[in-house]
Amino acid sequence: MANAAVASPTATTISGRKYGSMNRDRKWALRWSYFFLILFAIFFLTPPIYMFITSLKTSAEISAESNPWWVYSPTLANYIELLTQNQYLIFFRNSAIVAVLTVLITMVISVIAAFALARMKFWGSATLATGVFLTYLIPETLLFIPLFKMFAWVNETFGIQLMNHWWTLIILYPHLTVPFCTWIMIGYFASIPKELDEAALIDGATWIQTLTKIFIPVALPGIIAATIFCFTVAWAQFLYPLAFTTSTTELVLPVGIVTTLIKGDVFNWGQIMTGALLGAAPPLIIYAFLMDYYIAGLTAGATKG
Amino acid sequence: MADIAARGSVAATGDSRSSLHKLMQRKSTIAFLMTLPLIVLILVLVAYPAGYAVYLAMLNKGMTRFVGFGNFDFLFGRETFWMVVYQSCLFAITAVIFKAIIGFVVAHFVHNIPSKGQRKWRGMLLVPWVIPPAMSTLAWLWLFDPSYSALNWILAGFDIERIPWTGETGWARFSVILVNVWIGAPFFMIMYLAALKSVPEQLYEAASIDGAAWWQRIWYVTLPMMRNIIAITALFSLIVTFANFDIVRILTRGDPLNSTQIFGTWAFRVGIESGDIPLGSAVSLFMVPILAVAATFILRDITKRGSEV
Numbered sequence: 001m002a003n004a005a006v007a008s009p010t011a012t013t014i015s016g017r018k019y020g021s022m023n024r025d026r027k028w029a030l031r032w033s034y035f036f037l038i039l040f041a042i043f044f045l046t047p048p049i050y051m052f053i054t055s056l057k058t059s060a061e062i063s064a065e066s067n068p069w070w071v072y073s074p075t076l077a078n079y080i081e082l083l084t085q086n087q088y089l090i091f092f093r094n095s096a097i098v099a100v101l102t103v104l105i106t107m108v109i110s111v112i113a114a115f116a117l118a119r120m121k122f123w124g125s126a127t128l129a130t131g132v133f134l135t136y137l138i139p140e141t142l143l144f145i146p147l148f149k150m151f152a153w154v155n156e157t158f159g160i161q162l163m164n165h166w167w168t169l170i171i172l173y174p175h176l177t178v179p180f181c182t183w184i185m186i187g188y189f190a191s192i193p194k195e196l197d198e199a200a201l202i203d204g205a206t207w208i209q210t211l212t213k214i215f216i217p218v219a220l221p222g223i224i225a226a227t228i229f230c231f232t233v234a235w236a237q238f239l240y241p242l243a244f245t246t247s248t249t250e251l252v253l254p255v256g257i258v259t260t261l262i263k264g265d266v267f268n269w270g271q272i273m274t275g276a277l278l279g280a281a282p283p284l285i286i287y288a289f290l291m292d293y294y295i296a297g298l299t300a301g302a303t304k305g
Numbered sequence: 306m307a308d309i310a311a312r313g314s315v316a317a318t319g320d321s322r323s324s325l326h327k328l329m330q331r332k333s334t335i336a337f338l339m340t341l342p343l344i345v346l347i348l349v350l351v352a353y354p355a356g357y358a359v360y361l362a363m364l365n366k367g368m369t370r371f372v373g374f375g376n377f378d379f380l381f382g383r384e385t386f387w388m389v390v391y392q393s394c395l396f397a398i399t400a401v402i403f404k405a406i407i408g409f410v411v412a413h414f415v416h417n418i419p420s421k422g423q424r425k426w427r428g429m430l431l432v433p434w435v436i437p438p439a440m441s442t443l444a445w446l447w448l449f450d451p452s453y454s455a456l457n458w459i460l461a462g463f464d465i466e467r468i469p470w471t472g473e474t475g476w477a478r479f480s481v482i483l484v485n486v487w488i489g490a491p492f493f494m495i496m497y498l499a500a501l502k503s504v505p506e507q508l509y510e511a512a513s514i515d516g517a518a519w520w521q522r523i524w525y526v527t528l529p530m531m532r533n534i535i536a537i538t539a540l541f542s543l544i545v546t547f548a549n550f551d552i553v554r555i556l557t558r559g560d561p562l563n564s565t566q567i568f569g570t571w572a573f574r575v576g577i578e579s580g581d582i583p584l585g586s587a588v589s590l591f592m593v594p595i596l597a598v599a600a601t602f603i604l605r606d607i608t609k610r611g612s613e614v
Binding site for chain 1: 332333335336337339340342343344346347350351352353354355357358361368407410411414415417418424426427428429430431432433434435436437438439440441443444445447448450453455458459487490491492495496499541544545547548549550551554555568569572573576577582585586589590592593596599600603604607
């Protein structure tokens with residue numbers, strides 16, 4: 001829009017008056033930009049704000065006929081009730097352990113593999129890199145049914161029950177995170193000048209030393225971006241826990257809120273919104289503090305590679 | 306890397322031929338070992354299940370007998386199946402188009418304002434993407450609540466009748482698309498914003514000297530420059546939207562009368578909840594064609610750019 005304003009007055013006239021009108025046009029373009037940005041911001045932020053409003057209400061106020069967008073008698077009862085309730089804390093703990101361990105496993109696997117794929121060309125390495133990217137495009141909705149059956153088979157042959165345990169998710173989630181993390185780490189590693197690791201090799205460093213002493217420190221922004229991506233995916237995953245865990249002690253947050261706080265047709269909305277808001281807090285906090293890394297991770301998938 | 310190995314062997318002299326060979330061999334062995342966890346993970350958790358899904362889809366309900374294409378035959382004869390096909394395509398295509406348009410427009414507005422304010426706006430507008438979809442869909446579910454809908458309360462202020470957001474086929478379809486657009490549009494915005502920043506300013510200057518109007522500058526400069534990123538973002542989003550699960554599952558559970566059911570949610574209903582694993586597997590396999598097409602295009606774009614660099 002601002003560019004449009006530059007275009008409208010003929011660029012050849014150098015009179016002050018023309019410049020004045022150009023400035024005015026630009027000002028209007030700016031005002032319109034802000035106007036529409038505010039509209040979009042309202043659209044984008046309404047649900048989370050409404051979550052917060054509802055979380056401060058009592059059940060009586062929620063079912064009252066009063067203005068739903070205002071809190072007449074704010075209360076923290078929902079928060080206190082949820083945070084003193086064992087069940088919700090178990091969901092939170094399960095989610096946290098699953099997400100953190102998924103991040104650790106993913107980063108170890110993908111950083112090492114990305115290093116090998118980016119720097120140590122070997123037979124089939126290019127194909128493997130493409131294959132890794134393709135894997136990322138296979139959605140979990142395609143895989144959960146065969147995995148369900150495979151778990152039954154594991155139980156029959158090895159006697160290990162994978163169903164209905166939260167730690168099963170730690171085994172499963174890496175397949176959602178490793179391909180993308182490997183892919184963006186290949187991009188970051190490939191952008192490191194070859195002279196750096198050649199110098200290290202000449203100085204007698206082993207491959208492992210080159211990785212830990214040079215690649216990881218230099219590509220640290222990429223590693224942080226990948227870690228954030230990995231955490232948000234593991235935290236938000238909904239289908240696998242819904243399909244593979246059922247008892248209330250084994251659930252993770254998203255599924256826990258949906259299945260235990262919604263009892264039949266009785267919706268305790270104050271608690272559901274509080275639970276959802278607290279569940280959304282960890283990714284939001286990470287995002288608030290590490291926004292640039294977060295965005296780097298988002299755009300890396302398409303702009304790198 | 307080969308030249309390093311070569312340099313190493315020159316330094317060693319003497320039995321250069323065999324030591325070079327050994328070194329190469331050792332390096333590729335190490336490299337293979339380093340990628341082994343990745344390969345095992347992909348084989349066990351992605352490749353094998355994907356192949357297994359095809360096999361499962363050809364068994365009878367009790368998984369005791371091989372029935373070939375029996376399950377697919379059965380699906381083709383069911384009206385619900387065709388409704389799911391229709392809804393999946395409608396859902397994915399409409400949602401992606403609106404995400405792309407909203408993302409493009411918002412990215413432009415953010416790009417327009419002075420750069421010191423851009424960070425703040427960008428940060429604010431990306432929030433829907435950061436909240437786990439399951440949580441934000443719950444907020445929408447509550448906004449759409451049949452009796453206490455806060456959206457209907459606002460509409461009542463304008464004398465508009467209460468809308469059955471998730472209760473009626475047409476509105477329910479609209480609602481799931483709306484929520485999907487709400488979650489996905491910020492992602493498009495971020496991608497397009499990054500692309501907008503990379504368009505050289507000189508091109509716009511040249512265009513304005515030639516007297517191009519604002520829409521001409523978007524049509525002839527911005528769009529061609531961003532074509533690649535627009536295509537790849539849209540294709541990528543098409544895959545994710547087509548395979549969506551949580552939004553539909555939480556918002557409507559596929560109701561009313563399976564009219565908002567898409568492949569992912571219907572496969573869950575049939576395969577896990579009704580216990581017909583082969584049929585559920587057959588349903589989910591119908592996602593493969595569209596995924597394959599989108600993946601081919603994405604891959605072509607990536608290898609093309611790879612060879613350019």
